[in-house]
Amino acid sequence: MNIIAAIIVLGIIIFIHELGHFVTAKFFKMPVSEFSIGMGPQVYSYDTINTTYSFRAIPLGGFVNIEGMEVDSKVEDGFNSKSPFARLIVLFAGVFMNFLLAFSIIFIMLNVSGKAVQNKEAVIGHILENSNGSKVLLPKDRILSINGVNINSWEDIGKTISGLERKDEIKLVIERKNETKDIDLKLTYEPETKRYILGILPDYHIEKFTFGEALKASFLGLKKIMVDTLDGLKMIISGKVKSEEISGPIGIIKVVGEASKEGIGIVAWLTALLSVNVGILNLLPLPALDGGRIIFVLLELVGIKVNKKTEERIHAAGMMLLFGLFIYISANDIFNLTK
Secondary structure, three states, X not given: OHHHHHHHHHHHHHHHHHHHHXXXXXXXXXXXXXXXXXXXXXXXXXXXXXXXXXEEEEEEEEEEEEOOOOOOOOOOOOHHHOOHHHHHHHHHHHHHHHHHHHHHHHHXXXXXXXXXXXXXXXXXXXXXXXXXXXXXXXXXXXXXXEOXXXXXXXXXXXXXXXXXXXXXXEEEEEEEOOEEEEEEEEOEEEOOOOEEEOOEEEOEEEEOOOHHHHHHHHHHHHHHHHHHHHHHHHHHHOOOOOHHHOOOHHHHHHHHHHHHOOOHHHHHHHHHHHHHHHHHHHHOOOOOXXXXXXXXXXXHHOOOOOOHHHHHHHHHHHHHHHHHHHHHHHHHHHHHHOO
């Protein structure tokens, strides 16, 4: 089941990416001979007048075979015969769809889960298990005063405790089920922050996002994933991440499989994360990737036209390097799995 969950997640991400290339190629009337999910020999195919839709044996990867990308191709309306603008849109569409998928998942998750809104009143929502307060306080208790100082809001609790003598007992007056109770307890020392705390968390309730709030929060969530992904790439390039810590498709299958045990929410979030990763990786200005091809189109847009044969040789060399990198990372994944 874990492998099936991983294949479904990766399949969705790949399908969405290739769908972007496919739809925009069709929009600009470029001939598409095949739209395939997976690599290797065909397992199933459906032929139409213009395009073959297929599933292939290895459920990793996929492609859209747009006619006219070959050097000296004479195909009518082929890729290379179109304007630089049209080619740029087709090349970028796959990455855009990956970002759109991630944004859509975040938007749906936020609308399903809602937002946690803190109760501004001094009402306890949770007590830390290892705190002294866990023995005498209960959720929904309302703190009325601390050492004789009136508490009117949750913020008043922190302000009052910060001025207390740490080792002495403090006197709380609380309201519990409409009854007032006096409670004596000592603050709890927290080694990580080197602070004395009461050991309580505020009460909160769940509210639905408005449409505008959900849009804004989704954009911020997408932006954070992008920034984190780019930071990760910087660490890899700078050597701060060891090569054996880098995972490829096999490692991703393991991670998605384990996440599937935690429920659909974790899998959905991981799908958004991986979709952004796939989009950004494809956008890197490396030969054979979408980003590498985009570089040549951008050069053409500013009047610098590179010989097509030279460009294809560069992409072919890049493909060989990427294939070698794929083998290395996959071997690394297998080694990590056998540890």
